[in-house]
Amino acid sequence: MAGTGARRLRTLADPFLAPVPSGVSVRDRLKGLTPEDEAVLRAVGAHLGSLASTDLAARCLDGTSHDKDSWAARKRELTPESSSRWAGTITRASNEQWALARRSQAAHLHHLQTGIDTLRHRLSQPLGTKGTRGAPGGYASRQEWHAKSRRLATLEHRYAVAVADWEAGWVHVVRGGKRLLHSRHHLGRVQLTEAGWRARWEAARFFLSAAGESGKRHGNETIRITPEGQVSIRLPAPLADLANAARGRYVLSGRVAFAHRGAEWADRVEADGAVAYRLHLDTGRGPGRGRWYVTASWTPQAVPALPMQAALARGVVGVDANADHLAAWRLDTRGNPTGNPRRFAFELSGNSQHRDAQVRHALSRLLRWATTHGVRAIAVEDLDFSADKSREKHGRRKKFRQLISGFPTARLRSRLTSMAHTLGVSVIAVDPAYTSRWGAQHWQQPLTNKRRKVSRHDAASIAVGRRAQGHPVRRRTAPPPHHQGDGVGHRTAQAAPGSCGREGNRPPVTERAHDARGRTGQERGDPAHPAPFGMGAVPK
Structure with missing residues (x-):
């Protein structure tokens, strides 16, 4: 690169096709529910939610020493209080939640380390030092330098605590969400009453999810939805007395009709393809308000990527x-x-x-x-x-x-x-x-x-x-002046080779219309006023 002060450009990555989504998710509202239906859904969600909280705590206690034997032991403990399928879904959800928290913990450590390195570098520079393009400079004043030194001590303490948790395998997870938990102390800011917050908190901790099973009837034995939209739930063992259908199932009065990708979902259900379902309650702004929704998700058949x-x-x-x-x-x-x-x-x-x-x-x-x-x-x-x-x-x-x-x-x-x-x-x-x-x-x-x-x-x-x-960003450059058709005039050519009139810019429509007749008013082709080549005259 010419010159010592020239800026070094970084290497550009090649373009690539974004990967197609690996799953499909559609949602619909459960309408037409009776008070008895809502009471059963709340009872099942609260019972399974308590089991999910207990299992998540057990998974966090295992830490990095968790293996398939401990997973099987947790599932055996939950089976008498629910069922084998519910227990499998709950333990799998706990494992995925722990893994997600672990990845977030690693990202948090990287974020803290980046901030500590930046602060240390800037604090080591003299006051008022200008930064370069690759590294920042020093701080502007002594007051800012002192404030940033205290900030560095805070980040170093947070980093030490996070490293200790990482080495011990501890993660911090809140079922229901940390943001909703902290909003309990700021009800006026989030415009919620205590009863409204309590209703939202309990609804967020419900557990009404069931993984799909390929080959089973309509793709799911725990939460089953027929192609006609009828929803039935396999009740846990302690709540079996609430069943209104055979084999400990409860059939809801409401119907489901997925508007988005409904035909694709119906075809999959009729073929007994695996479909996972999740029922959740949106409480709105008050404890007496609530809407139940059902979300269906599945993995579509892999399609070859387009070149x-x-x-x-x-x-x-x-x-x-x-x-x-x-x-x-x-x-x-x-x-x-x-x-x-x-x-x-x-x-x-x-x-x-x-x-x-x-x-x-x-x-x-x-x-x-x-x-x-x-x-x-x-x-x-x-x-x-x-x-x-x-x-x-x-x-x-x-x-x-x-x-x-x-x-x-x-x-x-x-x-x-x-x-x-x-x-x-x-x-x-x-x-x-x-x-x-x-x-x-x-x-x-x-x-x-x-x-x-x-x-x-x-x-x-x-x-x-x-x-x-695959084209360069810059426009096509003009040829050397003496190799242009117009002499030394500046011109850029964007037309493709083989296009008519590519040697020059196309004149405006008004100019071509004006040149259609001679300046004396005579028609084109008059021997006294021959038309120029390219405007209707035939070369000899």
């Missing part, structure tokens, strides 16, 4: 994801932007359900627009802000940290891949490095005119799409 070249055969839609909108532009097979850019806005405010609905609505409009134009590939940036949210890295830039923390990277990626797979659209993930900078440098100004103002995000979407196609 990259086949996915790009009809062009690609480049998408630049931002905090409040998706900037998209459609590119043809040669990487040229066609049409006008599109923007799909969303608002990440309110609760998690509202934010998720906003993301799904924006992605639905994006996919509808892409499929309308026949495009079968969408290119997005492979973003991951997990290492860029610490306050040790960005310091006083609190609004910027909040912006990054609120960016729905994981949710956007998972939602897009699942929704696109349903429509037969492939998702291509590209390296996000320099897409905004190079897109604005090479595409923003040439595509801006009086009728269209191209933003930096629109230009970045072109860079994302071209990188997915």
Whole structure:
């Protein structure tokens, strides 16, 4: 690289097809339940929830010394209080919860270590030292240096405690959620009464989940839903007196009709394919309000992945994801932007359900627009802000940290891949490095005119799409001046070889219409006023 002060660019990763979702999940509301049905569901959920809490505590006590023998012992202890199938589901859920907490603990350790390293480096620098592109500088004042030294001591203490828990195999798990537990002390802030919080807490600790069993009747013996929508539950042994059907089962009065992927679910149930079900209660804002929902999930049959070249055969839609909108532009097979850019806005405010609905609505409009134009590939940036949210890295830039923390990277990626797979659209993930900078440098100004103002995000979407196609981000450079057809005039050629008139830019429509007749008003082809070659004259 020329010059000692030139900036070193990092190596770009190759684009790749995002993996298709490994599971399917649909949900519907249980309507038409009688008070007796709701009482039975609450009794079963509370009983199994207490068993799940006890089993999770036992799993956490085992720590890293857990093996298949201890798993079998836990299952034998739960079987008399429930059934063998309920016991298997509860113990499997406890193992998965412990494993998830273990992975979160490892991520927490990595986050603490990164913050400690940054603080130590900045504290070792003299006050007011400017940072470089690879490492931060010193702190601005003595007061800030002192505050950050206390922050370092706090992080080192947290790290020591976390390391001790990791080596001992201890994890901290709250059934019902840590956020809901802490909101008990701030009821006014979350706008809840004590009775409302208690109802939500008890509903969150219910356990009404059953794994699917392939080959069994309708794919599940514990919670069974027929193709007609009839729901029945195998009651635990202590609650067998509540049964209203044969073999200790309780049949609910309400019916289920999955609107989304209902036909696919019905085909799987009729073929006795494994389907897992989960019943949960949404208490709303009051103890007397509540809606029961059922979620069905299964693993679809594996479909061979579409090759990259086949996915790009009809062009690609480049998408630049931002905090409040998706900037998209459609590119043809040669990487040229066609049409006008599109923007799909969303608002990440309110609760998690509202934010998720906003993301799904924006992605639905994006996919509808892409499929309308026949495009079968969408290119997005492979973003991951997990290492860029610490306050040790960005310091006083609190609004910027909040912006990054609120960016729905994981949710956007998972939602897009699942929704696109349903429509037969492939998702291509590209390296996000320099897409905004190079897109604005090479595409923003040439595509801006009086009728269209191209933003930096629109230009970045072109860079994302071209990188997915394997093209360089920059536009095709002009040939040397003396090798151009127009002499020394500046010109860029974006037309494909073999296109008519590719040696120059196409003149405006108004100019071609004006040249259709001679300046004297005589018709074209008049011997006195012959037309130039290319405008209707036939060369001899």
